[in-house]
Amino acid sequence: MTITKETYVDLQEKYDKVIKLLEEDSKLDPESEPFLSKYSARQILIGMRANLENLLRTHTTEDPLHKKLTAMLGTIHLYLGMIAIETEETSNGRKHLEKCKEVIESYHVEPEFILVTLNMYNNFGILSYQNEPEESKTYLEKAESLFAEFKRKGVSPIDIADLFKTNIDFYNTDVAVKNFEKIHTLTLYYLAQAYGALKDALRSAVYCHVTLKRQLEMCEYDPIDWALNAATLSQFFMEKNCFKQARHHLAASSFILDEYKKKLDFNQTEPTEVHNAMLETFRHRSADVARCWSKYGLILLSKSKDRLLNHTDDLNTHCSLSTDFSDLNIQFNGNLSQYDLKSLIFEKIPIEEYENQITDQFILTLPDAKKVFLNAQQWSDKAQEYYTLDSLASDFIDIVLDQTQLYLNLLFFEDEPENQAKLHKRRIKLLEHVLNNVNEQYYLQYCRQVWFELARTYADILDIKCDKLRESTDRPTPQSLSKINNLADKGILHYTNFIKSFEDKASKKLPDKFPDDVEKPVLQAYFHKAALYSKYISLDKQIQLKNTEMSLENYKFISDYCEKHPKAKELIAMEYGICKEMVTLLPIKIMKLKSA
Structure with missing residues (x-):
């Protein structure tokens, strides 16, 4: 049976209608019917599926059109699966994806099928992510390996949209290659999420970086989102002592934001609601990146202090800490290697000026500590231009608490x-x-x-x-x-x-047992209060007696509490030992003061 041109025209028109419904109309769906356009698209796809299945019955596998028709049918099942997932019909979604897999099984790395295949495995990964992250990872790794396999073949993929075009002799190779690469970027992004769900933070971080790098190289990114993601990734690196990579990602984040601001200023003719909203978003996220920079300075000082405290004899001989992620001894399976660890950089953007603002090496001296401190303080001040006490008090206080920790860490280097x-x-x-x-x-x-x-x-x-x-x-x-x-x-x-x-508002009494998350600091507060009472200086014996009694009262509270709740002893082992001793000694001192 010959397929008429009208048949292709009908399929193309229906495909174009489906894409419009999914990508444009669905954004305008009313809140009362959020999936209206998706349901309409599904009905069209079901009709297309029936047409394609009828056409395939009349074409043997030897027929040149069989492969194209099969790719089209696989696409229909893919879209039906995606719509089911998006409309929260997960079991139907899995059924359609399984059917897609069955349809294209024999051709998955052929040019007509590769985009369908990669999309299919990505959606399997999305479907399994929440409850079965290991299964999700397996699907996504399959997509990753099939991408590499097809790439090695050295042929051009065929775009999904071209499968439904009437002119079957012309394929838009550039668009196909671009979509092929975009799908792979999504695979890497989903893999980063899967590894994060599996608590494999190192691999998740590498996949996050590779995703960001590809987005940058392909110019396929939202500047605000990209900058925020790069800054967020820097937090992971700095916690691992990898300040070289942390600084690099923060520098890239600041560069992208500054370039975005230039475009905003250039395109501004007169203030509009849209422009003001974009400017507000920029201010908000610039403040967030400034907070990340400030956190970088704080953590660098803190880790430098810990390094000096732990390796006081000979830093060069005994200290194994490095500020470079590529020095970590990590073994990767699959497509990631030690090379990836050594190239976690964005070569395409000039960010040296941003990196040179602050060191990426551990701090050893007071002058170097002051430089880090002053930079971090400036970034905190910038963040507080947006996060003010009047408008966003919680964030403002968080920044203040970080500032106080900056001073505390600088204190270590001050003699x-x-x-x-x-x-x-x-x-x-x-x-x-x-x-x-x-x-x-x-x-x-x-x-x-x-x-x-x-x-x-x-x-x-x-x-x-x-x-x-x-x-x-x-x-x-x-x-x-x-x-x-x-x-x-x-x-x-x-x-x-x-x-x-922590007192009850009605009874004004403290609880018999403090909640687990505050038990230690409350007992420490009692301990430090007891110590402070002993530091008063007075020649008046009655005042000395009163202060000693107050000191004993606080030590005794800790001792009694720990006897009543034995597990608390483990939280303040050192303080508890001192308390027991003071509860024995202070009554003797009190007797002497009373008899003096």
């Missing part, structure tokens, strides 16, 4: 006690600004963090002042003693506020 005290005071200024400007009821979780940090900071300054007092041969002045007692007051006040925040 001069007076300078350390100044850095602590700057932390206090940041934290007290938060307390003075937020509603404690609505931001209780944040206030708890701030109270604890403030108490600890006042205690740290107190230790510096006490050390200075002990080292001095001069008689302490009333002013210096008053400062020490004032620091103890404030430390105790903030630890007390932290503890009282």
Whole structure:
């Protein structure tokens, strides 16, 4: 049976209608019928399937048209499967994909079939992702290997749309190749998600990078999304000490955002609602990337501090930490290799200027630490231009807490006690600004963090002042003693506020047992309160007695609590040992003070 031109025209018209329904009309579907266009497309596809099955019955496998008709039928089942998945009919989706697989099984790496094949395995991967990530990975790896197999053949694929065109002698090779590469990029993206679901963060990160790189090279990306994804990926690298790759991805993110802003400014004739929305999105995501840069500086200082603490004898001999991901000894199966680890870069964009803002090496000296600190602080300030206390308080407070950690890590590299005290005071200024400007009821979780940090900071300054007092041969002045007692007051006040925040509002009593996630910090707050009471300086025996009794009361609370809840001893093993000792010793001191 000869297929008439009218038959092809009918199939092409119906295919074009399906694509319009799925890609254009579906975006305008009413909220009450969100799948209206997809259901309409499905009805057309069902009719096309019947027509193609009838045509295939009249053509043997030797017929030149058999392969083309089979590819078209496979496409119909693919689209039916995709629509079922998108309309949350997963079991139907799987049935259609299985039927697609059955139809094209013998031809999956032929030019007419390769795009259908890759799309099919990608959708199998999507379908299995939530509940069966291992199965999802298997499907996606199949798509990855078939892509490589077809690529080695050195022939051009045939685009799916061309299968339904009336003129069967002309294929748009450029479009087919572009779609072939785009489908593979999606495969890599889905593989990154599958490996993430399987808790294989390293492979997930590599696949994320390769996806971003391909998007960049093919100019197939949304600048805002791309920049945000690159910045997000940098977080993984910095947590793994891979600051070279973290910095590179952040630099690429900033470059793409800046290029996007140039286009926004160039295309602006007069403000419009659309342009203002785009500008607002840019400001929002620029602030997010600035936060990532600030986090980079914070983590670099923190990891550098840990490195020095853990390898104080001979860094070069004993320290195996590297800031380069490619130095990690990772074995990859399949298509990823050590070469991929050494080439996690974006060659096509000039980002050296962005990278040169900050080092990617571990910090050893105070001057280098200050450079990192100042850069991170500038990025925090930029983020706070968008995340303000008035409009986005939670994010603002998160940034402040990171800023206080920046100071804390810089302190490690500072040897001069007076300078350390100044850095602590700057932390206090940041934290007290938060307390003075937020509603404690609505931001209780944040206030708890701030109270604890403030108490600890006042205690740290107190230790510096006490050390200075002990080292001095001069008689302490009333002013210096008053400062020490004032620091103890404030430390105790903030630890007390932290503890009282866990009281029941009605009874004003603390729970018999604290929730697991706060049990350790609450007990530590009691421990530090007890220590602060012992640091008051007074010649008045009654005041000494009162402070000693308060110190004992706090130590005893910890001791009694741990006896009642034995597992708590493991949380504060060192503090608990000291508590038991102080509960024994302090009553003797109290008796001496009473009898004096």
